[in-house]
Amino acid sequence: MVKDLVCTLKSARKREICCSRTTRAIIIDEPTPGLKSIFHIIILDQRSGKAEVQYQHDYVGISTCIGFNANPVINFSGVFGTNAFALGTDVAFDTASGNLAKYNAGLSFSTADLIAFLTLNDKFDTLIASYYHTVSPLTSIVVGAELTHSFSTNENTLTIGTQHALDPLTVVKARVNNFGKASALIQHEWRPKSLFTISAEVDTRAIEKSAKVGLALALKS
Template identity: 40%
Template sequence: MNQGPGLYFDIGKKARDVLHKDYCQQTPIHFNYRFFAWNLDLSCEEELVHGLKGLFACNIPDSGKLELRHLSRFSGFSASIGLLGDEGKGYSPVANLSGLIGTRILSLGANLAYDISATRTTNSLNTGLSLNSPYLVASVTLHDYFQSLKGCCYFEVNPLTKTAIAAEVKYDLADDEITGVTIGAQHALFPWTLLKARLSNNGRVGALIQQKFGRKFSITVAGEVNLNEKDKEKCPKVGVYMAIK
């Protein structure tokens, strides 16, 4: 078991998994066939030497990256280079650097994404603070060049049934207003069957059921509806996600 702080992207991960992972979300660039929109995720991770791992991940046709990760007892650093897709601009080469220092309980980190194409601009600069206690997991992160703030919390009700609740609040520091609130929960009916649901302040309601077949294969069926849309446009979205690990 890793006793270190992990990586920067582990900040708020447990809350994100409950509120966002495997729901009906489509990347900016995807394949279309009639009324189907789909992507293909591939990834491979290998330990190069002790404490240093190499990772290859791609979402076809949206994005891909090569990444190096170094984990120690009190720090975690990563560096990656890849292509990021945009519907209007095409693909842009992006370099990413992140670092996290602290312990398994309390950690502080930052992340920098840099566009290495002809524009050579900084895509994003974020920083975050994470608290991982036995009773509550909470985090605060600054985004958009410190113009917006996001707070997340995760509370595990029953580890045996994976029952947990999570919440996320987004706040615009420039306009001094809350821009988004999302709450959600998960519960395992059986060790191999997981249910999740979420509700956002913009009227979006989502739910999913994930069925595992052994340790390496799972199928997820997810749905979402926007309650604020007009009756004629209030059409639920349904997606199917299959994973082999």
């Protein structure tokens, strides 16, 4: 029995692709000059539990998913932006309770040597602002900082970190937060895609009780 069938229907600017009985993609080439739109429908059987609709554009991406049970959770996520700026959201609505089960939002700004994020997570209870800057591409010197604020507990966590390449195959990373927890590692790529890592972590307020050292070896063919 043939389970999947791939067929393509083409017009001047539109292609419709049926990848299987459950998946269909509609690709519109250049709805306006220089742009492409993809409308992707994934309809799964009841045993798989959900159906999903995706829309992709050069500057917009949207995904909606709904379950097949009696009281489904409807998920929606979307992002809008350019190479330099992006704004997105992730929302889940529980039809059983009539409440939003999840809602997050974020925005980002990036250049050739800088990336900055601002996100609201945990139903807008947690605000995270982060900054990542490449100081020297030649030696991979990077500095970064992240500030997390919890509105429910009014707690702030500030973490700063850096990394530096000792040579093309060896990198050193370190970070510390405002609670005195510090960590560092040295990582060496001793053969392509295979890494050897030595790491350490300590709470500077209780060094005798909290010091940790670890070794890791990752092998990839």
